[in-house]
Amino acid sequence: MDGNGRWAKQRGLPRTEGHKAGVEVFERICEYAAGLGIPALTFYAFSAENWVRPQEEVAAIMNLFRRQLEAAERRKAENEEKRWRIRYIGDLEDGGPVPADILRLLRDMEHQASDKEKTIVNIAVNYGGRQEILHAAQRLARLAQAHALEPEDFTEQDVDDGLYTAGQPALDLVIRPSGELRLSNFLLWQSAYAEFWFSDILWPDFTEAHLDAALAAYAARNRRFGDVE
Numbered sequence: 001m002d003g004n005g006r007w008a009k010q011r012g013l014p015r016t017e018g019h020k021a022g023v024e025v026f027e028r029i030c031e032y033a034a035g036l037g038i039p040a041l042t043f044y045a046f047s048a049e050n051w052v053r054p055q056e057e058v059a060a061i062m063n064l065f066r067r068q069l070e071a072a073e074r075r076k077a078e079n080e081e082k083r084w085r086i087r088y089i090g091d092l093e094d095g096g097p098v099p100a101d102i103l104r105l106l107r108d109m110e111h112q113a114s115d116k117e118k119t120i121v122n123i124a125v126n127y128g129g130r131q132e133i134l135h136a137a138q139r140l141a142r143l144a145q146a147h148a149l150e151p152e153d154f155t156e157q158d159v160d161d162g163l164y165t166a167g168q169p170a171l172d173l174v175i176r177p178s179g180e181l182r183l184s185n186f187l188l189w190q191s192a193y194a195e196f197w198f199s200d201i202l203w204p205d206f207t208e209a210h211l212d213a214a215l216a217a218y219a220a221r222n223r224r225f226g227d228v229e
């Protein structure tokens with residue numbers, strides 16, 4: 001979800017207004033994607049590297065998370081059903097940089113969400129692809145230390161099982177808006193054979209039609225996975 005800051009700047013607004021607009025687009029795209037039957041989506045909301053931003057901006061983004069989580073709690077209390085279930089991925093351990101009240105709210109959210117039929121919406125918070133791979137490696141090292149699994153027997157599946165996205169469908173398509181042509185530490189392991197769709201559109205301007213365009217481009221790709229034709 002990139003380009004919020006530039007979108008706001010173009011309008012003479014503070015960057016945080018761009019993030020607010022971005023949250024609305026996020027909601028709309030979730031609804032639309034769930035309607036299309038996409039089994040899983042991952043939104044890069046806040047990276048492990050984003051903490052270096054000005055403190056006011058970080059605080060404003062954290063407040064948006066709070067507001068989102070509180071709205072979700074209200075919906076839960078009112079039994080309002082969504083077509084997707086949210087999962088949070090990233091380093092969300094206690095004692096890290098994510099504020100404790102947010103950690104508490106998002107754990108509550110995860111507990112209620114178990115409907116297997118629904119689209120999975122992963123929200124990446126304090127997320128980094130390298131950190132995720134390191135986390136998976138640490139898990140394997142612990143298994144080896146306990147002699148539950150010997151290093152010679154490690155498989156790609158074992159690494160996969162230690163990722164935040166363990167058990168989820170394979171990643172098919174990465175969409176990056178805002179004109180940047182890089183992965184920025186997003187889903188590094190998972191994207192090994194993913195297709196990429198880049199666009200200059202800024203995230204707050206992203207619409208259902210852009211998702212359709214990305215999906216149409218994806219459908220026209222020839223995925224060979226190393227094979228011929």
Ligand code: IPE
Pocket residue numbers: 001002003004005006007019045046047050061178
């Ligand atoms: C949103 O866009 C991504 C977040 C880290 C919340 P940006 O804030 O990166 O917007 P630009 O790239 O400065 O335009």
Ligand code: MG
Pocket residue numbers: 002003004
């Ligand atoms: Mg950016």
